[in-house]
Amino acid sequence: MEQVKLPGLERLQFDKELKSFDGLLSLFLDSADRVKTSGKKVVAKSPLSPVDPIYAAGALAYDPYTHETIINSVIKEDYNLTQEALDAGLNSDFNPWNLIMLGSVFSGKNEIPVDMYSTACGCWDDQMKKCWQTMAELGNSPFYFWEIPRFEEATEKWALGFLKKDLEQLFNFLSSKTGIKVTEEALSSAIKQGNLLRQDMLDLTRLLQSSPVPIPALEFYIAQLLFSDYALDPAALHSHYRALIEELEQRIKKGIAAPGITANKPTRIYLMGDETQEFQLLNVIEQYGGALVGCDSRLSLYYETVKEEGPAMDALARWIWNMPHNKPTTARVLETIPYIKQQKPDAIIISNVVGSRNLPGAERLVRDLIKEELNLPVLSIETTLPLEDIEKIDYQVKAFIEMNAY
Amino acid sequence: MTETTIDFINKDLLGSLSTKLAQEPERITQAKKAGKKVVGYFCPHLPEELILAADMLPIRLTFGGELEPVAAGEDFLKSYSCPFARSCIGYRKLSNNFYYTAVDAICVAYTCDSMRRIQEYWEKYFGIPTFSLGVPQTHDRFRTKPHAIEYFKNELKLLRQKLADFSGKTVTDQDIRKSISLCNKIREKLWLLFEYPQSDSTPIEWQDVLNITHAGFLIERADFIVELDKIIKELKKLKKEDLPLDTRPRVMIGGSIIGIGDQKILDIINGAGANVVADFTCTGSMFSRKRVSMPGIIGSPMDGIAERYLYNIPCPFMTDLPKRLNRLVRIAREYAVQGLVYYNLKYCDIWRSEFKFMKEALYKQLSVPSLLIETDYSPTDVGTIRTKVEAFLEMIGGQVWNK
Numbered sequence: 001m002e003q004v005k006l007p008g009l010e011r012l013q014f015d016k017e018l019k020s021f022d023g024l025l026s027l028f029l030d031s032a033d034r035v036k037t038s039g040k041k042v043v044a045k046s047p048l049s050p051v052d053p054i055y056a057a058g059a060l061a062y063d064p065y066t067h068e069t070i071i072n073s074v075i076k077e078d079y080n081l082t083q084e085a086l087d088a089g090l091n092s093d094f095n096p097w098n099l100i101m102l103g104s105v106f107s108g109k110n111e112i113p114v115d116m117y118s119t120a121c122g123c124w125d126d127q128m129k130k131c132w133q134t135m136a137e138l139g140n141s142p143f144y145f146w147e148i149p150r151f152e153e154a155t156e157k158w159a160l161g162f163l164k165k166d167l168e169q170l171f172n173f174l175s176s177k178t179g180i181k182v183t184e185e186a187l188s189s190a191i192k193q194g195n196l197l198r199q200d201m202l203d204l205t206r207l208l209q210s211s212p213v214p215i216p217a218l219e220f221y222i223a224q225l226l227f228s229d230y231a232l233d234p235a236a237l238h239s240h241y242r243a244l245i246e247e248l249e250q251r252i253k254k255g256i257a258a259p260g261i262t263a264n265k266p267t268r269i270y271l272m273g274d275e276t277q278e279f280q281l282l283n284v285i286e287q288y289g290g291a292l293v294g295c296d297s298r299l300s301l302y303y304e305t306v307k308e309e310g311p312a313m314d315a316l317a318r319w320i321w322n323m324p325h326n327k328p329t330t331a332r333v334l335e336t337i338p339y340i341k342q343q344k345p346d347a348i349i350i351s352n353v354v355g356s357r358n359l360p361g362a363e364r365l366v367r368d369l370i371k372e373e374l375n376l377p378v379l380s381i382e383t384t385l386p387l388e389d390i391e392k393i394d395y396q397v398k399a400f401i402e403m404n405a406y
Numbered sequence: 407m408t409e410t411t412i413d414f415i416n417k418d419l420l421g422s423l424s425t426k427l428a429q430e431p432e433r434i435t436q437a438k439k440a441g442k443k444v445v446g447y448f449c450p451h452l453p454e455e456l457i458l459a460a461d462m463l464p465i466r467l468t469f470g471g472e473l474e475p476v477a478a479g480e481d482f483l484k485s486y487s488c489p490f491a492r493s494c495i496g497y498r499k500l501s502n503n504f505y506y507t508a509v510d511a512i513c514v515a516y517t518c519d520s521m522r523r524i525q526e527y528w529e530k531y532f533g534i535p536t537f538s539l540g541v542p543q544t545h546d547r548f549r550t551k552p553h554a555i556e557y558f559k560n561e562l563k564l565l566r567q568k569l570a571d572f573s574g575k576t577v578t579d580q581d582i583r584k585s586i587s588l589c590n591k592i593r594e595k596l597w598l599l600f601e602y603p604q605s606d607s608t609p610i611e612w613q614d615v616l617n618i619t620h621a622g623f624l625i626e627r628a629d630f631i632v633e634l635d636k637i638i639k640e641l642k643k644l645k646k647e648d649l650p651l652d653t654r655p656r657v658m659i660g661g662s663i664i665g666i667g668d669q670k671i672l673d674i675i676n677g678a679g680a681n682v683v684a685d686f687t688c689t690g691s692m693f694s695r696k697r698v699s700m701p702g703i704i705g706s707p708m709d710g711i712a713e714r715y716l717y718n719i720p721c722p723f724m725t726d727l728p729k730r731l732n733r734l735v736r737i738a739r740e741y742a743v744q745g746l747v748y749y750n751l752k753y754c755d756i757w758r759s760e761f762k763f764m765k766e767a768l769y770k771q772l773s774v775p776s777l778l779i780e781t782d783y784s785p786t787d788v789g790t791i792r793t794k795v796e797a798f799l800e801m802i803g804g805q806v807w808n809k
Contacts, residue, residue: 089761091759091780093753094755121543123516124519127759129725130722130755133725133759134762137763147542147544150538157560158561161557166544166551169550328526329523330526352484355486357487357488360484360486360487361483362526364482365482365527368530
């Protein structure tokens with residue numbers, strides 16, 4: 001059998017000693033085969049749209065934004081897919097994650113076949129919402145938008161009331177497509193399952209507080225990206241996360257740093273903002289004497305566990321409404337700062353994806369707030385598709401770490 | 407472009423309005439000295455009735471078309487963000503546009519990403535109070551989400567309270583009724599003007615009606631009604647049979663916001679020999695579409711405001727695409743449009759992603775073709791756009807719409 005070439009993976013430097021990560025990566029790479037034999041409906045959702053309702057309805061959550069971009073852009077380096085997205089009506093100045101996602105879906109190169117589209121809309125990322133609309137309309141697929149109202153404490157009563165009603169309608173939609181009624185018990189069970197994974201990510205992040213840092217930047221970055229749809233197999237992902245955590249705890253006990261971290265006393269970097277397709281950034285950070293100690297691109301999905309006491313719907317609605325990315329920028333940053341502080345960073349890198357209007361639109365505000373609240377040096381970088389910006393980033397990161405090295 | 411200049415085509419008809427507009431900065435300055443507060447807003451989802459009811463002056467801040475504010479706004483928003491949004495911040499930073507410096511607070515409807523950013527930057531860097539209004543995005547034309555309007559009503563009540571607190575005045579239902587009545591009069595009169603270009607013998611062109619609408623964003627509302635009455639009175643004196651037949655191709659303009667002073671695309675279309683007769687933009691006829699229904703003695707006037715502002719503004723930040731398509735086709739039919747020029751400000755994602763659907767709907771239902779123009783406020787692409795528009799007009803020029 002001919003070996004499939006994965007040029008993007010060959011370019012990246014992985015921690016070959018971290019055995020549990022191989023399992024995690026295999027879980028991701030094999031997900032298409034598992035889905036096909038699962039017999040379950042697949043619901044496409046955007047990265048920061050919570051998945052508990054989908055699993056409660058007996059369906060599989062699938063984040064094509066993350067999944068298809070990693071497969072087709074990062075790993076296979078198939079950038080021609082963006083043309084398919086342009087043919088579908090998007091513009092070349094859109095966020096390349098969206099372009100790759102739509103290109104994959106419309107060219108039929110998406111790994112996972114979609115049964116329906118349903119995602120949360122909120123006070124973030126119009127482009128994502130319009131992509132979902134385009135995929136569903138042109139694909140002639142069932143779709144349902146549910147909405148997370150804006151966050152302001154004074155609006156809590158009616159905002160949560162609205163959200164709960166919208167979730168009820170979402171459950172009706174999902175039930176009509178899956179034939180499975182979403183009961184209080186099913187929702188509680190989905191939340192409990194989600195909490196196991198949320199706790200895994202919190203534990204994994206806690207391990208990054210250690211010195212030396214036990215997990216390389218790239219492996220942590222990928223591990224948290226996979227969280228957005230629970231890798232289409234929550235139980236298996238939980239098991240792989242636990243194995244990874246146990247292996248990393250062993251490293252901490254032995255005082256072993258991740259092999260990619262070359263400096264004796266690395267500059268501890270916290271990565272904020274948009275997720276980048278330039279995975280080499282993570283290698284570059286370590287190459288020049290840094291270590292990744294945290295990343296907030298999926299933090300909203302595991303910022304805390306959902307309360308398991310009381311009515312499940314109430315707890316879920318409150319948790320969703322309080323997700324950091326649903327908040328205005330100042331509130332979001334102020335809420336995120338305790339998470340950043342506990343990782344003990346020396347410096348912050350803010351990642352912007354050219355074409356994304358959401359987080360880059362607030363970058364100036366975030367940068368100033370970080371300086372005011374944490375007084376840490378901040379580097380802003382911009383990326384597009386893999387390989388397009390790596391030379392510039394290489395220089396930027398090198399200079400930034402040199403300037404802030406011990 | 408200064409803040410008092412709007413270039414009316416029909417200067418004889420609109421001289422009085424032009425004079426009034428020129429006097430407005432001085433009038434606002436005096437009003438502020440007398441203790442009146444000025445509140446700015448950007449999106450048409452924000453009911454100015456609530457600002458008026460709190461005895462404050464509303465100004466819709468929608469200047470555009472200039473490069474300097476865009477550049478100034480780039481200190482805050484990235485170069486790959488909407489030029490209108492950058493302008494909204496840039497004008498305030500430059501302090502060279504009276505209206506942006508005159509406002510004491512702004513109200514922001516939570517519509518697109520850019521609008522939310524404008525609020526955040528004004529609040530942090532310009533230090534003035536900002537008030538938010540949540541607007542549901544996912545209701546549909548069949549109104550299957552009754553909780554959406556309940557939510558919106560609560561948001562409106564909160565905004566009303568915040569504005570009352572800011573002005574220091576108790577806002578009663580009677581105050582709201584009065585302001586609804588005032589705004590409804592404006593809407594009715596503007597809508598009357600927007601109907602004129604349905605005919606191919608019209609005493610007033612769509613471009614003038616657009617400019618009148620823009621003037622109405624700035625002028626004190628009661629004065630604006632007086633000016634509208636003068637204009638309508640003059641127009642009614644003219645008989646249709648005495649007016650020349652306009653044989654130019656009839657074009658509809660749709661898409662991103664056309665700010666006050668953003669003349670680039672309109673000048674190109676007019677210069678190429680076409681007649682813009684209708685629009686599908688939020689600073690054009692969409693602003694005056696639909697009255698707020700006034701309740702009986704028992705009902706709350708807030709219900710009418712919620713109904714009007716939630717269901718009648720076809721902005722694509724909402725997810726109900728079919729509703730927008732229906733409305734677009736209806737307008738094209740009513741105005742016997744031969745072509746749509748879709749004006750998309752660069753990086754305006756919400757409009758850009760719907761062009762394909764709008765183009766297909768117009769062509770399938772009315773055989774009306776569309777032309778996409780993606781641009782910003784820079785003059786560098788004028789030649790290219792002119793060539794595109796001329797070719798488009800040549801294509802549609804031979805088509806006659808069978809009314």
